[in-house]
Amino acid sequence: MPRYTENVTDIRDFIRRLPKAELHLHLEGTILPSTLVELSRRHDDRPLTLPEAERLYEFTDFTGFIESFKAVTRLLTGPGDYELAAWRMIERLAAQGVVHAEVYISVGVIYMWRNHDPACFEPIFEGLERARERGQRELGVSIYWIFDAVRHFSVPEAERVFRKAAELRAEFPSIIGIGLGGDERHTGSAPFAALYAEARRAGLRLTNHAGETTGPEAIREALAIGSERIGHALSAIRDENLLQELKVRRTPLELNPTSNVRTGVCPSFAEHPLRSYFDRGLLVTLNSDDPAFFGSDLANEYHLAHTEQGFTRDELRKLASNSLRASFLADREKAAWLNQMETIV
Numbered sequence: 001m002p003r004y005t006e007n008v009t010d011i012r013d014f015i016r017r018l019p020k021a022e023l024h025l026h027l028e029g030t031i032l033p034s035t036l037v038e039l040s041r042r043h044d045d046r047p048l049t050l051p052e053a054e055r056l057y058e059f060t061d062f063t064g065f066i067e068s069f070k071a072v073t074r075l076l077t078g079p080g081d082y083e084l085a086a087w088r089m090i091e092r093l094a095a096q097g098v099v100h101a102e103v104y105i106s107v108g109v110i111y112m113w114r115n116h117d118p119a120c121f122e123p124i125f126e127g128l129e130r131a132r133e134r135g136q137r138e139l140g141v142s143i144y145w146i147f148d149a150v151r152h153f154s155v156p157e158a159e160r161v162f163r164k165a166a167e168l169r170a171e172f173p174s175i176i177g178i179g180l181g182g183d184e185r186h187t188g189s190a191p192f193a194a195l196y197a198e199a200r201r202a203g204l205r206l207t208n209h210a211g212e213t214t215g216p217e218a219i220r221e222a223l224a225i226g227s228e229r230i231g232h233a234l235s236a237i238r239d240e241n242l243l244q245e246l247k248v249r250r251t252p253l254e255l256n257p258t259s260n261v262r263t264g265v266c267p268s269f270a271e272h273p274l275r276s277y278f279d280r281g282l283l284v285t286l287n288s289d290d291p292a293f294f295g296s297d298l299a300n301e302y303h304l305a306h307t308e309q310g311f312t313r314d315e316l317r318k319l320a321s322n323s324l325r326a327s328f329l330a331d332r333e334k335a336a337w338l339n340q341m342e343t344i345v
Contacts (some may be wrong), residue, residue, distance in 0.1 A: 008303075014313060015302040017344050019337045021100040021323040022093065022298050024231050024254035026148070026181075027082075027128075028106055029290025030089040033057060036072060039081050045341055048261030057293055062213055062263040066183065068293060073109055079127030086131035086143075092291075096141040096299040099337060101143055104179055107161045108150040109245045121164060125172070128306060132174060141262040144176035144328060146207060155195070162195050166202035176328045177205030179231070180222075184214045188258055193225040200226060205328050207254070211235040213265055216242050223251065223342040229326065234260055237273040252283045258296040258304065259289035268308075275309040278319070317341060 030038075033053035040048040056072055059065045076082055086103075093101055105128065110121055111342065125145075132143045147165040149158035162178050169175045178199050180192060189208060196206055210222035212232035216239035222230055223245075231254040236242050255274050260266035277284045286305060291297040296304070302319065305311040311319070324337050 011306055011313075012299070012303060014300050014344070015306075015316060016095075016097040018101045018302075018317060018320040019048055019324070019340050019344075020097055020099050020298065020320045021102070021285075021327045021337075023090075023102050023229065023252070023285050023323060023326060024104075024256055024287035024289055025101055025298075026104045026106065026290050027086060027089060028069065028076070028109075028342055030092070030292055031072055031076075032292045035085060035088050036075060038073055039077075039084065042081070043075075043077055043165050045049070059262075059293075060264065062183075062265060065263050065290075065293060069290065071107075072292075073106065078150070080128075081132045082124050082211075083127035086128050087134060087294045090135035090139060090143065091140050092297065094135070094141050096297055098298060099141060100324070100329060100333075101141065102146055102176060102294050102328060103143055104146045104148040104181065106150070106181070107147045107164060108153050108157055108182075111157065111160055113143060122168075125155055125168065129172065130172065142329075142333075143174065145172075145174055146177045146179045146205075147175065148179040149192075150179045150182035151180045151184065151189075151192070151209075152182045155191050158192055159195055162199050162204070165204055166199065169203065175204075177207055179207040179209065181209050181231075184210065184218055187224050188214075188218055189221040189227070196225045205229075207231060212260070212263075216296060217266060219246075223249075228252070232256060233277075234265060234273065237276060243277075243282065247280060247282050250283050252322075253277060254287050254326075256287050256289040256301075258294050258301060262294040269304050270308045272309075274305060275311075278311075278315070283322055284319070285326050286319050302318075303310065317344065 036053040037048050067212040096341045135141045147161050149161040165175050206227050207229045208222040208227035209231040211234050216235045229252045233253045257269050257272040266272050288298045288300045324334050
């Protein structure tokens, strides 16, 4: 049972006013069915209807989610599509009071579905950059990009993704880091150790999905290859020594409760280890992962933390502060937002 509740309108307004960062957000997972229809009208002789688009988002487990994600992503065909998707994402972030986001781009998927053409990505990224610059200019939302490889596509495919991030970063400092997504049940983190070391030498920050559909050993493996932030980390709750290690190391955890419920790896939001991790003093952050697929954006995740796990206003403020501290923003930018945080009542 929740320990603390208050007027819904008041708490939602408080959450919106908190300056927040979102650190685990997949660009492709922000594309709403309505945007998908808009994209289809650009390209298809028989555009998708809204009900047809909505059916692409139906799934019952993690495997089904992966298939839905692929079906939606296949309809992104050019730079203008990615620019539109990114702009719609930034608009929704701004409406929630998100001031900064570090967004995964499925670069591995882009390469795989475009026949490994090395020239295919730059025009797409330029479209993303146009949206990012507009979002900063018009809405005051800053965006960093994380190039995400698909772990079960193979190590050479990840190498292509990570080296493209290093290559473009000199021109585009908005490229902040790399990540490993995909199905952990097929491929762990150890095979990518050399690539992570190479990426670190290139100045890239290191994130990793671990412990979402696998046990705590997957989180240990992710830490062993140098991962600075861990996405999901759901299974850490099963290993007391690991929890203590995460606390001592101050490893940021990118938690995604509704995502874990919707993919069937967690029974309910109320049973998610968010509260347990927070109470133990771990550096936890709340995130929405793929909000268009899971039906819950970041502001709603904060609201559910309040209603389902009893997070008070001060604790919600702490979660928002954690998100900024765990970000890859420069210290001066973090300090400015954290100072503003204290003025929110």
